[in-house]
Amino acid sequence: MPNNIYVLSDLHGHYDIFIKMLEKINFCEDDTLFILGDCCDRGPDSLKIYLYIQKFKNIHLIKGNHEIMMRDAFKVDDPTSSQRRMWFQNGGNKTCTSYHQYLHKQAFNECDYKVLKAAFYKMMIDYIDSCPSFVELNCNGQDYVLLHAGINPEKGLYDQTEEECAWMREYFFMSKGLDNKIIIFGHTPTCYIRQTSECFDVWYDPVYKDKIGIDGGLGTFENGQLNCICLNNNQVYVIKKSEMLLGGKL
8 A cells, every 4th residue: 555645636737736636645656646637727837737746657637627628629739619619618728728728829820739739638638548347445444435526426437438437516416325335525615515605625424424625616616725635543634725826926
C-alpha cells in the first residue's frame, strides 16, 4: 500500500491552486492521488494540469463531464457542432484558449496548424478515453468507490454508463448508495447539496452515511475552494481561492 491515498476533484483550470495543494499535502512518489474529473474549463490553465498529471504514474484521473464534453468536441472538430456549443456553454472557451497558446497558433500557417491540432486532439482524445469512469479501492478496511458525479441508484455499479457516472446529481446524493461502500464524488459543489451559498467544505451524507462530496466550487464561485481528503486518516486539506487571490497567484 502506498504511503497515503489522496482524493480531490474539480480543479477547473486552476493549476496554481493544484500545485499549492500538492505542496500542502507533501505529495511524494510513494503517495497516490486520484482526481475525480473536471480538470478543464472555466479557469485559466486547463492544459497545464493535463500535461502535468500525465507525467506521474501515481496521479490518476477519473473522467468527468467536462472531460467528456471536451473529448466529444475534439472528435467532431467542428466549431458549429452541438458538441462544441455545449462545451463552450460550460466554460470550454477558456480551455480552447489555453491549447491555442500551447500550440503557438500564430506561429503557423493554416495548413500546418491543422496538422498540429489534429495530433494534439488525438493525444487528448486517447488520454480521456483511457481514463476510467470510476475506481474501486480499499483503505484501512473500508471499501470506496471514486467517481466524478454519482450513480443511478436503480442500477448496479457495473451497469452504470459513462454519462451517469459523469452527470448524476440530486437523484444520486439523495438516495441510498452502494452496500458496504462509501462513494466519494465531485461535480456538484457542496454548497448546492447543503442548499447554502456559504459553505464549500467536504459534505458527509448525514442520512445514509455512504457518500462524501468534495467539490468545493473552485470552478464556479469566487469564494470557492479546493478540497482534498486523505483516505488513510480522513484528514481534509483546503485551499481557498481567496487565499491565492490575496497572494497574487491568480
